[in-house]
Amino acid sequence: MNEENIDLSSQVGLNLREIRKSKRMSLDDLANVSNVSKLTLGKIERGETNPTVNILWKICRGLNIPLVSLLSFKENIEVHRFGSNYQFSGNNNDWFVEPLFNTHGTEWYRGCIEPNSEYSECHLAGSEEIVLVLNGQLEMKVGEKIHQLNQWDVIKFNGEELHTYINRSNEKVHLMLSLSYTTR
Known part of the structure; x- marks a missing residue:
């Protein structure tokens, strides 16, 4: 598959429909367990919208699947160029994450948090997250403990625990993240 021809929104929609149907769920069923409207779910499945990472996390929690399940392409060799169109952003565009790879149950992401911003999330039960700071300084609040x-x-750290990425500087902070699941 040619990198320039990859349409992530369409692929997310196809993956979502396939996973939902494999679980024998209707759009109504998925809307109930994910707290995402049936209308939004339908638009995502048809590739008519580019959902935020928050919406995708809600869907994944509702389906009890890792995020990369919705974002995966089947390729033998994958190259992900920095600044590509594969980014999902937080509600205020102060955080973005790019899905990269799924290797033996570990999801790999590239992320960036804007200056003077913070972003919080938590993942499925049984998840473990690893964050590598590529530049600058980052505060990570995991539960109630802050790490500089x-x-x-x-x-x-345990990915299911609420965690917050905090950038108190005036520069973007770039990160590499991995997310592994011990249970599915």
């Missing part, structure tokens, strides 16, 4: 991280520092 500098360039090249790495943190590993």
